[in-house]
Amino acid sequence: MLATLVIGLREGLEAALIVGIIAAFLKRNGKSLLPMWIGVAAALVASVAVGVVLTVIEQSLPQAAQEGMESIIGLVAVFFVTSMIVWMAHHARGMKKELEAEAGQALREGTAWALAGMAFLAVLKEGFETSVFLLATFQASTDASLAAVGAVIGVLVSAGIGVGIYQGGIRLDLGRFFRYTGVFLILVAAGLVLTMLRTAHEAGWIVAGQQRTLDLGWLAPNGSIQAALITGVLGIPADPRLIEVVGWVAYLVPMALFMFWPAALRPRSGGARRLQLGIAIAAIAIAAGAAVVAPLALQPANRPLALAQGGEVRMSGDSIVETSGGHERRVTLPASASVTRDGVTTWTLRSTDPAAGPATLSRTALATQNGGRLPVGVDANRAPGPYRATWSAATTRSVRAADGALLDASQQQTRVVTLSGGGLSTPRTFSVSGGENWRASDAAVAAAGASRTAAIAEQRLWGAQVPAALVVAALVLAAFALRSFRRDRREAATPASGRPPASPLTAAQNRTSLHATH
Structure with a gap:
């Protein structure tokens, strides 16, 4: 309620001041106020319509799209309130004179309807800003009804102050008023930045930077006055995430320095x-450092994967190590057997190696190895056994990894026995049961994939998106510095008299004549 009250009061007072100044100017010049009131009414209707349309559109969207629209509305609201704070910081004291000068020019060039157009545009601007800002604040508020009451009270109070200023009964130090309310609005806007980042995450637009930072539950327990102030008014949740804290600080600190840095210390x-230029260079340096360091520092965690059959498999350098049943087996992963696509390296290793097994097999033992029956091609009458046995194992291993982190691993093994003797006319080779098969569990594979996806998102945020934002900010600062430099050069080239500056020789002659005269 407090946040919307201040917003309604401040935005309403801006509109009331503009309307009051135009009304007083028309009255002094004997003009009718009807065109102005028509313009004001039209602007108010349009502003309310904007708020209603935005609300209807938002409510008709799916949940994720609603969160996305709330993020856009919050971004626009932050832009409006920031531009309003900055503009008022420079123009609050001279606002009356500027408006009267513009009104005089409009009246000279047209009629009272020209001033009606001024009032319409001024009120429409303030009304549109108020609609967007209040809608964003309602979305962040814990009680929309109280927020609406606060907005109405603020607008009514601002209208009363406007009437008092028009009648001459109220004198208001605009510079001080907008400065003090600016303090509060900066905090509210910083909270909107935080809320905007949270709704963008809920919309699926921002998936990185969601690490928990602080637990403010002890400071603002649910239902308490502190929670109403911190969460309901300032928009700070009890569990702010890393990206939200960064956004809050990135907005609040520069705005606070801009507003409250002592005038005597301003360069x-x-x-x-x-x-x-120094800040721009520092921003570019930080951006370059983040672009280099973030991809290296935010690698996915190389954790062991649990096996579906028990045990685990882990990646160690250029090998995988499988541990199960108290035994550890290491397999080297040669680069020649790898294929890399989209940052994921896949190894497929096939080998046939001698295996342990009994040197001889009876007919019964052979049937047991083959699942309860003799292999096809062995006639128990002609080749009753026992048979000489030579054992081997055909193994296929599949491994997937990215950035040194194991994503998946499995082993499929087939035991092969070659029989001879025992009545067999020629050696026979059969596949039998008993191979050492294992694979990473589905849960372990899913967790490894999610870890890599999260790491990629973190790398993109801190290694690309944040550096890009810093570069844009640096370019904006450099553009401001260049504009200031050009303005100073123009002022230096154009003296107050309007004549071009004298040449150094002429200036020296003038000084000589002056000294001679004295």
Whole structure:
């Protein structure tokens, strides 16, 4: 309620001041106020319509799309309130004179309807900003009804102050008023940044940076006054995530410095340019460092994978190590047997090796090895056994890994026995049971894949998206510095008299004449 009250009061007062100044100007010049009130009414209707349309559209969307729209509305609201704070910081004290000058020019060039157009555009701008800002605040509020009551009270109070200023009964220090309310609005806007990042995550737009940072449950327990203030007004949840904290600080600190840095310590033109360029260079350096370090530091965790049959398999350098039944087996993964696609390396290893087994097999033992019956091709009457046996194992191993982290592994093994003697006319080769087969469990594979997906998202956020934002901010600062430099050059080339500056020789002659005169 407090946040929406201040928003309604401040935005409403801006509109009321503009309307009041235009009304007083029309009254002094003997013009009718009817065109102005028509413009104001039309702007109010349009502003309410904007809020209603946005609400209807949002409610008609699926849940994820609603969260995405809330993020967009929050972004627009943060832009509006930031531009409003910055503009008022520079123009609050001279607002009345500027508006009266514009109103005089409009009246000279047209009629009272021109001033009606001014009032319409001014109120429409403030009304549209108020609709978007209040809608974003309602979405972040824990009680929408109280938030609406606060907004209505704020608008009504602002209207009363506007009438009082028009009648001359209220004198308001606009600079101080907008400065003090700006403090609160900066905190509210920072909370909107945090809320916007959370709804963007819920919409599936931001999947990285979701590590928990603080637990504020002890500070703002549910249902308490502290929770109403911290969560309901300032938009700070009890469990802020890393990206939310970064966004909150990235907005709050620069805005606070801009608003409250002592005027005596503010750098002048040349110093401001050097400061801007210094910050721009630092931002680019940080961006370059993040782009290099983040992909290296945010690798997926190389954890062992649990086996479906018990035990585990892990990656160790250029080998995998399978542990089960108290035994450990290491298999080297040669680069020649690998294929890499989309950052995932796959090894498929096939080998046939001698295997342990009894040197002779009776007919009964052979049937047991073959699942309870003699293999096809062995006639018990002609070849009753016992048979000489030579054992081997055909093994196929499949391994998938990315960035040194094991994603999946399995082994399929077939035991092969070659029989001779025992009545067999020629040696016979058969596949029998008993191979050492294992595979990583489905849960372990899913967890490894999710870990890699999360690592890629973190790398993209901190190694690409954040550096890109820093580069954009650096370019903006550099553009401001360049504009300031060009403005100073123009002012230096155009003296106050409007004549071009004298040449160094002429200036020296003038100084000589002056000294001679004295």
